[in-house]
Amino acid sequence: MTAEEILSFAARRLSGRYEVDEFGYDAELNDKVLLELLRPLYRHWFRVETIGLHNLPPEGALVVANHSGTLPIDALMLQVALHDEAGRAVRLLGADLVYRLPVLGHLSRKTGHTLACKEDADRLLRKGELVGVFPEGFKGIGKPWAERYKLQRFGRGGFVASAIRAGVPIVPCSIVGAEEIYPKIGDLPLLARLLGLPYLPMTPLFPWFGALGLVPLPSKWLIEFGEPIRADEVDPEEADDPMVVFELTDQVRETIQRSLNALRLRRGPAFFL
Amino acid sequence: MSPVTRTVLVTGISRHIGARLASVLAADPAVSRVIGVDTVPPASLVRDGGAPSDPLGRVEFVRVDLRSPDIAQVIAAADIDTVVHMSLMSGPGGSRPAMKEHNVIGTMQLLAACQRSETVRRVVVRSTTAVYGSSPTDPAVFTEDSEPVEVPHTGYGKDASEVEGYVRGYSRRRPDVVTTTLRFANFIGPRVDSPLTRYFQSPILPTVLGFDPRLQFIHEDDGVELLRRVALDDHPGVFNVAGDGVLLLSQCLRRAGRFWLPVPSPAFRFLGEGARALGRMDFTPEQLALMSHGRVVDSAKLGHELGWAPKFTTASAFDDFLQTRLGRSVR
Numbered sequence: 001m002t003a004e005e006i007l008s009f010a011a012r013r014l015s016g017r018y019e020v021d022e023f024g025y026d027a028e029l030n031d032k033v034l035l036e037l038l039r040p041l042y043r044h045w046f047r048v049e050t051i052g053l054h055n056l057p058p059e060g061a062l063v064v065a066n067h068s069g070t071l072p073i074d075a076l077m078l079q080v081a082l083h084d085e086a087g088r089a090v091r092l093l094g095a096d097l098v099y100r101l102p103v104l105g106h107l108s109r110k111t112g113h114t115l116a117c118k119e120d121a122d123r124l125l126r127k128g129e130l131v132g133v134f135p136e137g138f139k140g141i142g143k144p145w146a147e148r149y150k151l152q153r154f155g156r157g158g159f160v161a162s163a164i165r166a167g168v169p170i171v172p173c174s175i176v177g178a179e180e181i182y183p184k185i186g187d188l189p190l191l192a193r194l195l196g197l198p199y200l201p202m203t204p205l206f207p208w209f210g211a212l213g214l215v216p217l218p219s220k221w222l223i224e225f226g227e228p229i230r231a232d233e234v235d236p237e238e239a240d241d242p243m244v245v246f247e248l249t250d251q252v253r254e255t256i257q258r259s260l261n262a263l264r265l266r267r268g269p270a271f272f273l
Numbered sequence: 274m275s276p277v278t279r280t281v282l283v284t285g286i287s288r289h290i291g292a293r294l295a296s297v298l299a300a301d302p303a304v305s306r307v308i309g310v311d312t313v314p315p316a317s318l319v320r321d322g323g324a325p326s327d328p329l330g331r332v333e334f335v336r337v338d339l340r341s342p343d344i345a346q347v348i349a350a351a352d353i354d355t356v357v358h359m360s361l362m363s364g365p366g367g368s369r370p371a372m373k374e375h376n377v378i379g380t381m382q383l384l385a386a387c388q389r390s391e392t393v394r395r396v397v398v399r400s401t402t403a404v405y406g407s408s409p410t411d412p413a414v415f416t417e418d419s420e421p422v423e424v425p426h427t428g429y430g431k432d433a434s435e436v437e438g439y440v441r442g443y444s445r446r447r448p449d450v451v452t453t454t455l456r457f458a459n460f461i462g463p464r465v466d467s468p469l470t471r472y473f474q475s476p477i478l479p480t481v482l483g484f485d486p487r488l489q490f491i492h493e494d495d496g497v498e499l500l501r502r503v504a505l506d507d508h509p510g511v512f513n514v515a516g517d518g519v520l521l522l523s524q525c526l527r528r529a530g531r532f533w534l535p536v537p538s539p540a541f542r543f544l545g546e547g548a549r550a551l552g553r554m555d556f557t558p559e560q561l562a563l564m565s566h567g568r569v570v571d572s573a574k575l576g577h578e579l580g581w582a583p584k585f586t587t588a589s590a591f592d593d594f595l596q597t598r599l600g601r602s603v604r
Contacts, residue, residue: 014527016524016525016526019518022413022414022519022569023414024519024521096409096410102483105484106484109413109485115409115411118412119412119416120412120413123412
């Protein structure tokens with residue numbers, strides 16, 4: 001940005017004369033400030049490489065990804081990847097825990113994300129947005145180190161039903177690298193329950209080294225977008241048919257698992273390369 | 274076909290929107306009589322500091338406490354055909370039990386009177402988007418058929434939910450009567466006096482630390498125009514009413530150019546109680562929820578079925594408020 005642009009940006013921000021959408025998405029703040037903070041992590045720390053961006057349809061679609069890494073850094077990196085390399089704002093569906101917490105909740109809305117619920121998913125997809133979900137949820141992101149790259153259960157397949165209702169394809173997305181950032185070698189379930197958290201991890205660095213333990217390990221990342229799965233070719237009437245929904249859910253899950261296995265081989269060791 | 278002459282009853286005309294609606298209806302040649310009821314007579318209605326020149330015009334004021342069955346006599350005596358129920362109180366002016374009694378018992382008495390009436394054939398009820406509550410587990414945007422995850426269990430939202438329940442019951446028992454329920458976002462404008470307008474006018478504005486709620490406003494002019502339309506024509510159903518778009522609280526505060534003070538939510542409640550004691554503002558638990566999680570509704574149904582949309586967006590309504598009330602110039 002030139003000095004003039006920075007001044008007009010600051011003036012606009014300070015006077016409140018900017019737009020947010022009905023979900024609270026603040027595109028300017030997201031691009032100019034929030035993503036800017038993540039870009040060094042994306043480019044230099046994790047050296048993220050993307051594969052298969054051409055598989056993203058130009059219209060609305062549902063991106064379904066694996067979830068890992070103890071803290072949702074994978075969601076942030078997916079967001080940078082789609083924003084900077086595909087020019088798309090991804091609207092992620094997050095756990096309600098995020099929206100209960102101070103700071104996190106409104107930052108999440110400002111970067112374009114919202115609560116994982118049927119109404120919000122349907123609304124965003126109907127508007128032709130690119131929506132992202134992590135169907136494994138806490139089971140995926142909070143799984144122990146020993147289970148890395150093993151996809152967890154995909155819940156009830158609500159995301160598939162949303163895609164069918166909206167008539168959009170599902171883009172399977174496989175993220176390799178996030179598993180190694182905070183290897184979860186232990187859990188503190190009692191303390192977690194006390195704090196109202198789904199889990200409280202122990203990693204090689206946390207909590208032993210305090211805040212230093214929050215620095216993610218610099219693993220090498222690959223993010224692959226697979227060929228769209230045609231949920232848009234299913235009759236919208238069948239969105240509440242459990243057979244159809246489970247079949248598609250399994251197909252998405254298997255596709256991601258296969259691609260995770262292949263990507264892991266392709267990447268080789270996570271560190272020092 | 275709507276009959277040429279109508280007699281309209283407006284409840285709650287001592288307050289601003291009710292009084293404005295009554296005077297607009299009284300100025301309409303299609304309306305033969307406007308009867309305004311309330312417990313206190315309306316303050317003279319002056320817009321933009323003009324002279325108080327017979328503002329309520331032909332409006333006939335009748336002093337009725339809605340909590341008493343007297344309202345039935347008013348309806349019967351005047352052959353009322355349209356009832357516009359505006360008298361929901363949004364904040365505890367006195368005590369919370371009195372507010373609840375006014376809102377809920379008042380509505381029950383009014384609807385009981387309407388049910389017995391042979392002449393009433395249209396009932397319009399002013400409700401609020403507060404019926405959806407505010408919580409982190411709700412969808413980001415409410416439509417009219419959204420069921421809130423947490424039904425409001427305090428204050429205005431709860432009263433309005435109960436009022437709407439009675440309206441639904443009434444409309445089941447009297448399917449021949451057209452009932453319209455309008456769920457308004459927070460009113461704002463040059464002369465609106467509400468907990469929220471008082472909040473924006475206080476010297477230092479407390480905010481809930483770590484939260485930046487999405488807010489929506491409806492301009493008083495739009496509110497009055499919409500009420501006029503549904504009072505004069507059949508538009509059955511429940512409608513969300515909010516100016517287009519949203520403003521974050523942080524945007525409102527920056528636009529207002531006021532100082533704000535983020536405080537942790539327990540302290541916010543404590544401050545609210547203090548402010549209430551001083552009679553400045555009332556920060557009820559539901560206000561705290563709104564100031565934390567915000568609330569946004571979809572008003573598309575209104576546009577589809579009435580072919581009308583508010584002239585003011587949420588942002589322009591707020592700017593108009595700032596300009597007229599705080600003297601903030603708006604670029």
